[in-house]
Amino acid sequence: MEFSKCIIMFSLFSIIFFTFSAANSASVEENFLQCLSMQSQSSIAISEAIYTSSNASFSSVLQSYVRNLRFATPTTLKPLVIVAAKHESHVQATVICSKKFGLQIRIRSGGHDYDGLSYVSNVPFVILDMFNLRSINISLTDETAWVQAGATVGEVYYKIAEASKIHGFPAGVCPTLGVGGHFSGGGYGNMMRKFGLSVDNIVDAQIVDVQGRILDRKSMGEDLFWAIRGGGAASFCVILSWKIKLVQVPETVTVFRVVKTLEQGATDLVAKWQQVAADKLDQDLFIRLFINAVNGSKEGEKTVKVSFVAMFLGQTEKLLSLMKQSFPELGIQKKDCFEMRWVESVLFWFDQPIGTPLEVLLNRIPKSQVSLKRKSDYVQEPIPKTGLESIWKLMIELGEVGMQWNPYGGIMSEIPATETPFPHRAGNIFKIQYSANWNQPGIEVTNRYLNLTRTFYEAMTPYVSKNPREAFLNYRDIDIGSNTNGTYEEGKIYGIKYFKNNFDRLVRVKTSVDPDNFFTYEQSIPISPS
DSSP states (O other): OHHHHHHHHHHHHHHHHHHHHHHHHHHHHHHHHHHHHHOOSSSSSSSGGGGOOOOTTHHHHHTTTTTOGGGGGGTTTTOOOOEEOSSSHHHHHHHHHHHHHHHHHEEESSSOOOOOTTOOSSEEEEEEEEEOOOEEEEEEETTEEETTTTOHHHHHHHHHEEEEEEEEOOOOOOOTTHHHHHHTOOOTTTHHHHHHGGGGGEEEEHHHHHSSOOOHHHHHOOHHHHHHTTSSSSTTTEEEEEEOOEEESSSSSEEEEEEEGGTTTHHHHHHHHHHTTTTOOOOEEEEEEEEEEEEOOSSSSSSEEEEEEEEESSOOOHHHHHHHHHHHGGOOOOEEEEEEEEHHHHHHTTTOTTTTOOGGGGOSSSSOOOOEEEEEEOOOOOHHHHHHHHHHHHHHOOSSSSEEEEOOOOGGGGGGGTTSSOOOOOOOOOOEEEEEEEEEEEHHHHOOOOOHHHHHHHHHHHSOOOOOOOOOOOOOOGGGGGSSSOOOOHHHHHHHHHHHHGHHHHHHHHHHHHHTSSSOOOOOOOOOOO
């Protein structure tokens, strides 16, 4: 009898608690919306940018920039409000009002955050979506461009190519990346051995700080400008726009894709690639490896396929001469090479057929949507052939985890590790991205793929960087640490892996510009413990 009374009392308490919570959330949402209206000073009414759960377009706006279907389930927590800012004042109002009412803010420009941290949270939150702010203004006079945070990399490339045949910009090869987050995490692409990262070619920025002020490089100061170029700007502010320095590229570049299996000598070729890719190849040449387990030539057998995909800033004849000197084992011939404009090479790398119209770069939605997991590593010593053979064996056993190997060297070895928060410079041969994709729904399927990826990652421990085991911020990986309590000690666990010795400087900047830790998320820069 007493037990039954307890059950009844607990049920009543639960009903009262959740009713109170729902009412409280509704009250916060109402007050937040009123605050937005009062704070926005624009000819474009902020009401046009606001989406709440009662709005018919709420779900479509939320899902339109979810790039990982793991976070598009009915059980994924949804934001109270989405503000798809159409004016700078909308961004200012969102920051001011979110802070006033204790709401976390998640800033989304393209939605490619691999672990969904730009649009998912476990506490009441608001999404500040930047996709409407995507203007791009090119100035060939001083070879620069102002690019708003909601623009995609593909749109930037298209606009540059419209203005010039001899200019480009070093950034990612996926055209649907949003530049707000991509640049602030480093920005990595196939011209990095020649020109460095995106952040190495950013000369100014406009931001909204924690007080709602619009600042540029001069008014924000050099410490904060340093921090947002590779330290993850969402820990410090909201990026409105970047001023980028264009780079000069040849009118003709050359690409190739050559595929080898284990039976065709892939192990020896990968071993040689490790010896030459970073410091023996010309800095105009970038050769990435895509490595996957595939069906073998005999029924029921598996093998490993290695694709050597290259971009050379020059014409075929010079490329063939360089390959003959440094990497003759790959056997590249003229028939393997394709000459094209630099902007066309972006489409080649995006796995589009040669001759695809450039307008494809303007597509903001990826050609396929999947659930996915990504992880990263850095390699500083060549993996011996016995190690490669062990890796291939495990890949065949696991079956569904692939890798990209991205070469370093070139100018990356000349830029000091402290120049920007991105520290992975000299001493690295290549970076690994581990990848698993799946289309089947359900938590069991998801856990299986996550465990496969983690198993592979653990097995790679002997071959990769140590103390710390380094990781790349743009390949977001919540497995390496999460700051549930907002402490320095928790933040240091992942912070050292992403930023090495630059972590403490980032903490000092964070403490100075955001002492109340408003801009916080699971892997944000923490404030100083003092």
